[in-house]
Amino acid sequence: MAGPLSNLTVVELATAIQGPAVGLYFSNMGARVIKVEPPIGDGSRYHRGVKNELPETIFQSQFLAMNKGKESVCIDLKTEIGRDFLEVLLGKADIFISNYRASALERIGLELTGLNARFPQLIVGHVNGFGPRGPDADKAMLDGAAQARGGIANLTGKPGETSTPPGAAIADHAGAMQLALACVTALESRHTTGQGQVVRTSSLGAQLWLHMWELQHSFLTGNQLERVGPHHPNINAPYGVYTTKDAVDFMFVTAMTNDAWTNLWIFFDQPDVLLIEEWDTPGKRIGSSGSEDGVADIRTRLKNAVALKTFEELEAFFDEQPEIIWERVRDHEGVRTDPQNIANSYVVEMDLPTVGKTATVGTLMEYSLTPTDEAVQLPPELGADTASIMAELGFDDSQVEFVETNVTNVRQRLLSALLGTD
């Protein structure tokens, strides 16, 4: 595959989102990513989500999103040949990535520092829930737990009501983003030291990274930021989501010039707002000095004014005001059809077996010298590349047959137990 990292081989031993999203980054960048899956496969192959009437046999959304362009080896790492295979594979790899718990890796002989000792050139990348040290270093984690513990969930939702986590797996994705960055950093370091190293990130750490400004404000002032519904807890300004007469939500960020602020309130036929000194400069309007009463007042004025306009009326006005920062709150269909996403290949089309054409998220990064592939690669069927990669590494046909027979048997046993049919 083409791309800036097409010279790299990455071995992924990972499940769900956080680990596979790291592998996806390298796959998008052109690296060869070999996903080593247990006999039952990555669990995300079975995650059907909501409102899904498509067949169980297709690539399910979570697996599809995270595993495009990878190869799959299905092998039982609890067997001797499974461990032998991985040792040979890692000897030819540049990066190993995993989001398995450290204790689970150790049970199959993959203690991280031990890996680093056996494969000095290898970048050993690991992402977990709560960091590599401390009492919860090996505690189980799924996305929402890290959102809660990292403080972000406390800042979203209405004041006085239940915290409302963002409706996306941001903890997993952020932890993955940090590990991808850490692995690339370690690769650059390898150019200097000639050595690989163990790099570790976590969902918890990534949550702190995602809202460093807000955390710093609470730490610095000693005053805890509190959730404020459709507004930002640390921006004392009109900034926030407002709803039009015809029930369309849009985010009003700010008017960057006084002319734009003037035009806004003339448009609403409330020019008297322009007499309020608290909002008469661009800095004040982005929250440099707003008072509690003043903020409540201007938000109420804007909310009431917006409620008298249809979205079409507002959009026509905003389109003439380039110095006002605003955006409609889009649903996923709005994202799919957004001309900006299409123009930048942020949303691209792919052909999926059984389903046909569907949309998916593209590479999202652009390189002038080493462009990435434009064509979207399918994710692998479970074990699709077991035989070819084993052969490539010098294993013979009888060993391949043993591995494939073994994983089929183990898979049937596990599925029977899970489905209660044994």
Add this chain to the structure above:
Amino acid sequence: MAVLSAGLRLKSSVCATEIMVISGPDGDVDLTCGGAPMTEGEGNSGGAVDSDHAGGTALGKRYVNGDGDLELLCVKAGDGSLAADGTALNLKDAKKLPKTD
């Protein structure tokens, strides 16, 4: 003649112009648009814009007098031009932001 206090909205009696007072002097001011007095009432009553006061007003622009104690905001544009006590008002220059480089 009227005291022009902040927030007061006035209409031209000969064109579509409407203004809001941003700031005004302490005393009475004879404010005209298109050569005719501005009013708080119905606005354009069908009269003609005086050709000597036909420069027009621009939506969203601010107009000031020479002393700097009167400032008006045009909230609806029209064909007449604004004057206070017989002297034409000037378009207020937008303040330039300081350079940061």
